[in-house]
Amino acid sequence: MTTPLRADAARNRDRVLATARLAVAAGELSLQLNDIARRAGMGVGTVYRHFPTRRALLEALADDAFTALLDDARAASQHQDAWTGVEILLRALLMRQLADPAFAEVISTSPDLDVSARTATHRDEFSELARAVLGHARKADVVRAGLTDDDLHHLVCGTVFALRIGDEPSERVERYLRVLLDGIRTAPPNQRKR
Amino acid sequence: MTTPLRADAARNRDRVLATARLAVAAGELSLQLNDIARRAGMGVGTVYRHFPTRRALLEALADDAFTALLDDARAASQHQDAWTGVEILLRALLMRQLADPAFAEVISTSPDLDVSARTATHRDEFSELARAVLGHARKADVVRAGLTDDDLHHLVCGTVFALRIGDEPSERVERYLRVLLDGIRTAPPNQRKR
DNA sequence: AGCCGAACCGGATTGTCAATCCGCTTCGGT
DNA sequence: ACCGAAGCGGATTGACAATCCGGTTCGGCT
Structure with a gap:
């Protein structure tokens, strides 16, 4: 079912997760996806594809x-x-x-x-x-x-x-x-x- | 300290409270002040003067x-x-x-x-x-x-x-x-x- | 009754953030 | 080296909070 994800995609996904984890650790549970994108150094679109929702990101975390x-x-x-x-x-x-x-x-x-x-x-x-x-x-x-x-x-x-x-x-x-x-x-x- | 509030002002304040109470009773605890204003039939500005914050309205309720x-x-x-x-x-x-x-x-x-x-x-x-x-x-x-x-x-x-x-x-x-x-x-x- | 300034009103406007959309780029199999 | 699919990015739309200020209304006072 899950096609194995392209190399760059996987890398980006990880970057998002890492950035989000940092944010949460710093007490920002609000997790503004736009923000996360900026900090992870990529466009919002990318973040939203991997995690269509704040909730989805949360679950991954x-x-x-x-x-x-x-x-x-x-x-x-x-x-x-x-x-x-x-x-x-x-x-x-x-x-x-x-x-x-x-x-x-x-x-x-x-x-x-x-x-x-x-x-x-x-x-x-x-x-x-x-x-x-x-x-x-x-x-x-x-x-x-x-x-x-x-x-x-x-x-x-x-x-x-x-x-x-x-x-x-x-x-x-x-x-x-x-x-x-x-x-x-x-x-x-x-x-x-x- | 509290100058007794003009008649129309008091009326409006009550209208806001009544509307908000209705909203809460209907399960909308989000209390979007813009919305409340519309439903109470007045401008947003009016609502915001009486209750500068969602929190303030909540406390009044x-x-x-x-x-x-x-x-x-x-x-x-x-x-x-x-x-x-x-x-x-x-x-x-x-x-x-x-x-x-x-x-x-x-x-x-x-x-x-x-x-x-x-x-x-x-x-x-x-x-x-x-x-x-x-x-x-x-x-x-x-x-x-x-x-x-x-x-x-x-x-x-x-x-x-x-x-x-x-x-x-x-x-x-x-x-x-x-x-x-x-x-x-x-x-x-x-x-x-x- | 009518005047006048303080108090109040309204909604256009600005700012923030979520979420989408689509033309461009990159990947990786052949 | 080629090419189609997969992925990217950020401009854009939309929802909502919050502010600002010119116009209106109130009500005490003459």
């Missing part, structure tokens, strides 16, 4: 983080202790978003905005893994009844949002994560850790 | 909700049971945001964006009430140590965000609120309600 998350999720789903699995999963989902704002934007908006099939696939895969983790947790009765895998997803994204409001998430991260995890767990057996 | 929230917060701070106070406060903060998207946007962004002194004052007042509620809760040892009043604020805004992601918050509201409240509470005495 987020791809690595998404892949990494899937690894985390697989690990979580295979952990023998069900609750630990949940912890790993939610913590990973949170941390990956904090580490990569582009990824955060991609994963915390409704799926029907997806542009690339790749992102959609990733999303599905993650969903499936999350359901597995939650399944174990339910069997072990460590997660409060009535919560769906989507609920967990949403709640983590909410926590990310909460962390974004003030400044300097750093020290707040563990605190908020603890609140979320405790809130999700069923009437607990031992509730003093750290 | 949010004013009522904010006042109502302050009432709730006062009630919460005077409740004899400390934990109930917390519940009332957080629930109110959540519900008011769900009921009024403009208010949600105003209260869930960092204070240094405030345009009107009025909003800033409201914000301070709320902060103070929240501190009072949290103070009682701490004395009664019903809220997990290490959480500040700002933390609570952020976490509620995060929950609102979480509710916004999917569609139809309705049935999810209580579920998410429960998660938050349980997560905030100290190692609980009786944890089965509803």
Whole structure:
């Protein structure tokens, strides 16, 4: 399906991605495509062909983080202790978003905005893994009844949002994560850790 | 300080607010001021004089909700049971945001964006009430140590965000609120309600 | 009643940015 | 070395925010 892309085209695509990554790292999540083009030293048209949309570029930027998350999720789903699995999963989902704002934007908006099939696939895969983790947790009765895998997803994204409001998430991260995890767990057996 | 505004000016200001309220109610939180002007049947200039910024208009729209929230917060701070106070406060903060998207946007962004002194004052007042509620809760040892009043604020805004992601918050509201409240509470005495 | 200046109005205009379109250039297979 | 497909670039269109200023209206005052 995907004809292998000409040499110069591939080079340009990479340049755009690199430039965009720089911009995001510098805190400019607005990602004005015209700007990116200028900084990457090429015409707007070129940028727009590779990434027809701000969203498309965002998804491309987020791809690595998404892949990494899937690894985390697989690990979580295979952990023998069900609750630990949940912890790993939610913590990973949170941390990956904090580490990569582009990824955060991609994963915390409704799926029907997806542009690339790749992102959609990733999303599905993650969903499936999350359901597995939650399944174990339910069997072990460590997660409060009535919560769906989507609920967990949403709640983590909410926590990310909460962390974004003030400044300097750093020290707040563990605190908020603890609140979320405790809130999700069923009437607990031992509730003093750290 | 505020010269009482000429009759026609007041009329126009109200027209803008009414139009904007309609727009928000119809789900257009983008609030394009040019658009509002057209729909309100006046020039853009007029709108811009009354509300120099999208943000200013938003704050004006949010004013009522904010006042109502302050009432709730006062009630919460005077409740004899400390934990109930917390519940009332957080629930109110959540519900008011769900009921009024403009208010949600105003209260869930960092204070240094405030345009009107009025909003800033409201914000301070709320902060103070929240501190009072949290103070009682701490004395009664019903809220997990290490959480500040700002933390609570952020976490509620995060929950609102979480509710916004999917569609139809309705049935999810209580579920998410429960998660938050349980997560905030100290190692609980009786944890089965509803 | 009618005057007058301050307050207010309107919309043409400027500036920013997303997104498209199409004539020209470059690539790479033959 | 040739040539058609693939890619490029930037002028252009369009949407919207925000400003500016000549004309209009208000309402206190005589």
